Amino acid sequence: MSQAGLAERLGVSPATVSRWIKGKNEPTAETYVALGNLARKPLGLYFWERAGMDVSDLPEATFRKMMASLRVNLREIKIVSAQRVSRKLAGKGHAVAIPLLAVSAFGDHVPPHENVSLSQVPVEDVLLAPLSWCPHPEQMIAMHFRGDSMMPLIVPGSVIFVDTQVRDRGVMANKLALVAHRDLGFKVARFQRIQNADLLISANHKYSPLDVSNASKWKIFGEVLWWVSRDPDSTP
Numbered sequence: 001m002s003q004a005g006l007a008e009r010l011g012v013s014p015a016t017v018s019r020w021i022k023g024k025n026e027p028t029a030e031t032y033v034a035l036g037n038l039a040r041k042p043l044g045l046y047f048w049e050r051a052g053m054d055v056s057d058l059p060e061a062t063f064r065k066m067m068a069s070l071r072v073n074l075r076e077i078k079i080v081s082a083q084r085v086s087r088k089l090a091g092k093g094h095a096v097a098i099p100l101l102a103v104s105a106f107g108d109h110v111p112p113h114e115n116v117s118l119s120q121v122p123v124e125d126v127l128l129a130p131l132s133w134c135p136h137p138e139q140m141i142a143m144h145f146r147g148d149s150m151m152p153l154i155v156p157g158s159v160i161f162v163d164t165q166v167r168d169r170g171v172m173a174n175k176l177a178l179v180a181h182r183d184l185g186f187k188v189a190r191f192q193r194i195q196n197a198d199l200l201i202s203a204n205h206k207y208s209p210l211d212v213s214n215a216s217k218w219k220i221f222g223e224v225l226w227w228v229s230r231d232p233d234s235t236p
Contacts, residue, residue, distance in 0.1 A: 107147030
């Protein structure tokens with residue numbers, strides 16, 4: 001489709017489409033929805049996400065399917081490097097397999113500027129966690145954390161574990177949140193609500209609070225339940 005043809009389908013001028021392509025302007029949320037309708041499923045998910053829509057419950061959200069398929073118990077998983085533990089726990093079904101995604105949440109003053117669609121992020125590894133640690137086992141993910149904004153609470157290089165079922169802003173007050181920005185990737189900080197704004201508060205007080213009130217740009221992706229890190233002085 002030509003730029004002129006696209007402009008006609010969307011009811012805008014060709015000059016407007018040209019400005020989008022050059023990065024001078026951005027389509028409105030309504031236009032993103034229209035672009036998603038033109039692209040159709042599953043490609044339209046990208047544009048609907050840009051509009052601020054929650055696409056996690058759509059049948060075509062392949063990332064959700066992947067997460068659900070990875071919830072297994074120890075009867076269904078072979079632990080190669082921990083046979084002693086495997087023999088001790090096998091058959092009890094008290095472990096949850098959590099996908100470690102090949103993506104990082106940022107704790108930097110300047111975010112990494114990575115526009116990621118989790119439906120396309122590969123699974124780097126599968127980690128086991130106790131079932132009692134996972135309120136919503138099928139909705140658990142893990143990802144890397146880099147930057148020092150959560151020091152000394154979460155050190156750079158940690159792996160964070162996130163319950164993606166918990167995304168309601170009303171219940172996230174004062175909890176550690178993984179927040180997704182449609183352009184900048186993922187940010188971790190403590191979520192706080194005040195009278196006129198929603199803020200992310202870093203543990204490292206050299207970082208100022210970040211206003212995430214614009215729900216079309218900043219979406220709560222889940223609650224950070226725990227994290228693991230390695231002693232920086234230890235030898236791999």
